[in-house]
Amino acid sequence: MYNSYFGFSEPPFSITPNPQYLYLSKRHREALAHLLYGIKESGGFVQLTGEVGTGKTMLTRALLDQIPGETDLALIFNPRLTVAGFLESICDELGIKPKSEKPEIKEYVDLLSEYLLNSYSNGRKTVLLIDEAQNLDFDVIEQVRLLTNIETAKEKLLQIILVGQPELKDLLKQKNLRQVAQRITARYHLEPLSKEETAEYIAHRMKVAGVTRPVFTSGAISAIRQYSSGIPRLINIICDRSLLGAYAKGENNISKVTVIKAVEEVNGEPVVKSRKPLLMTILFLATVLSLIFALYYRNKILNNNVDIIEEKVVNTIVPETAEEVAFALQEKIDSIPVSDIGNVKEADIVDNKKQEDSVAEVDDSLKTVSQTLKDALVVSDTSLVSAFSGLFGLWGQEYRGAAGKTGCEKASNLGLKCFFQKGSWGRLLSQNRPAIVEFQVNSDKKDYALLTGVGNGKVKLQFGNDEKVFYLEQFVTVWTGNYWTIWLPPSFEAKTISLGSRGEEVVWLRNLLVRIYPQADSTLEKQLFTEEYLHLVEKFQSEKLLQSDGVVGEQTMVYLIAAAAIDGVPLLERDY
Structure with missing residues (x-):
């Protein structure tokens, strides 16, 4: 409703997880690093927890874009299952077909053991990711633990990632689950966004939707952080309602008043203003006045230079309102770790110092990279023609043709196709x-x-x-999200492959799917697109964050060819 009014290409604050809108705060980057660590390591558990709406599901979807090609991933999104149902779900995810009609637990375990040993011998890793893991029954958790006992003489064959709400931590603290807790090799708790990250999050989502101008005032952003507690899902709901309210009133910017009104509409009750901010304001101002007087007399004794000190102290306080000053102070108080209050160990201080030094080194490096990127633009050819010329060269083709034709038109003349997309970095890399x-x-x-x-x-x-080489974290800040790739389309005429298709296009599709899912070789028909094809294509589309409809169109073809790593197709260099 308000999209055209504000200039959005689509609703920027939908609560449906969309990888194009993925915003990685420092906390989210660390959490994703833990998940990737869990995939690369051998054996044990990795635990990721966070409150409802903090972005755990979005992170797991981002993970799908970054898993190594030699990894088989089984995803369990609904763990409220019996032991037999849980094992059946794992087998379905990995494409394992039981031999009997009503298999028992032992048959599932034997099939999984055989699968894991075969995968290991073929140089592949297997990862089990369980979402909403706080809902696991004790018997299922015990079975999960037993699965990690499948191992060779050197390493365990199944890596398990547990993702859930904070109750998961309490669940695993139970005495009868201590064997599972002892096998957790990495833990991370996803915290809500800070005020600064909330502002960046809002700006990021608006930019993806096509708007770069400031729409929310600083007071509005402070209120959004206050009433959402920094939880992305709640931020989306409040922002969406605020935009609708501003649209209805014909306003071009979102004020703090509009946000509070939106919060009241969402909650269905008026916002009750607490006396706590007023008390905090009084205490804060009293502290400032005490500090000014203390500095005054100290400075008068030392060098009679009180004017300078008063000016420095007073000028650090520029509140819009007393309430906002109190809110800012509360944020400072809330940000102090409990361990820093009254009981700080020497080891903690040393570790913190190391972390600060590490962060400083990274920041300095990023500044250097930023300058290097600007220098590169001065001395290098950054035209679209030059980029297409380089891309054609990787395909063994010379970039030439009729004047005035675009790079995509020239690709078509050579039997290639151009694929343009605006999307996330993860989708590009996939x-x-x-x-x-x-x-x-x-x-x-x-x-x-x-x-x-x-x-x-x-x-x-x-x-x-x-x-030239640049830091990824630095480059993505200037990347617009637009990219072009070239791919070699199949020789058949069919534009799409779907249920009921038959012939050479199905043979082509089968060859790719078997390269990606070797276990599917025995289940797929040779020349007819059956239900087995449909389910496998939907699984692939879901893994690649595409529309999961089971229809193989151009976009799905591009991703299939990339995932199958067909000989002769240029690929990205990795881990150089």
């Missing part, structure tokens, strides 16, 4: 192929580069004949 990326460092000009490699937190970009 194609695993070189891509032209559009970025904007200067507000008056858009630039282009050829992405040829990614790994170890860095990206390798080609500018004409120059190749």
Whole structure:
């Protein structure tokens, strides 16, 4: 309703998880790193917890875009199952078919053991990710633990990631589950967003939806953080309602008053203003006055330079209202870790110092990279023509053709197809192929580069004949989300492959699916698209965060070819 009024291309604050809107705060990056660690390590458990709405589901979907190609991932989103039902779900996810009509627990375990041993011998890893793990029954948790006993002489064959609400931590603290708790090798609790991260989160979602101008005032953002407690899902709900309220009143900006009104509509009751902020304000101002007087007399004794000190102290306090000053002070108080109040160990101080030094080194490096990126634009060819020329070269083709034709039109002349998309970084990487990326460092000009490699937190970009490496974290801040790839379409004429299709297009599809899911070789018909194809295609589309409809169109074809790693297709360099 309000999209065209504010200039949004789509609703920016939908509560449905959409990977294009993925915002990775420092906390979310750390949580994702823990999940990736869980996939790369061998054996044991990884535990990720967080309150409802903090972004755990979005993180697990982002994880799907970054799992190594040699990893088989089984996802369990509804763990309220019996032991037999739980094992059946795992087997379904991994494409394991029981031999009997009503298999018992032992048959499922034997099949899983055989599968894990075969996968290990073929150089593949198997990961089980359980969402909403706080709902697991004790018997199911015990069975999960027993699955980790499947091992070789050197390592365990199944890595398990538990994702759930804070109740999961309490569940695993129970004495009868201590054997599971002892096997957890990495833990991370996802905290809500801070006030600064809330502002960045709101701006990020609006930018993805096509609006870069400030719409929410600083007072509005403070109120959103206060009433949402920094939980992304609640932020979305409040922002959506606030935009609707501003639209109804014909306002172009969202004020604090509009946000409070939106909160009242969402909650169905008026916002009760607590006396606590007023008391905090009085205490805060009393503290400031005491500090001013103390500095005054101290400075008068030392060098009679009280004017300078008073000016410095007073000028640090620029409140819009007393309530906002009190809220800011409460945020400072809430941010102090409990361990810092009255009981700080020497080891903690040393560890904190190391972390601060590490962060400082990264920040300095990023500043250097930012300057390097600007320098690259001065000396390198950042035109779209240059980027297409480099991409054609990777396909063994020379970039030439009729004047005035676009790169995509020239690709078509060579039997190739151009695939343009605006999406998330994870979605780009899931194609695993070189891509032209559009970025904007200067507000008056858009630039282009050829992405040829990614790994170890860095990206390798080609500018004409120059190749440079930058930090990924720095580059994505200037990336517009637009990218182009080239792919070789199949020779058959059919535009889509769906239930009931038969012939050469099904043979083509079968070859790709078997390369991706080797266990499907025995279940897929040779030339007819059956229900087995439908379910497997839906599974693939879900893993790649595509529309899960079971229909193989151009977009799904592009991702299938990339996932199958067909010989002769240029791929991204990894871990250089």
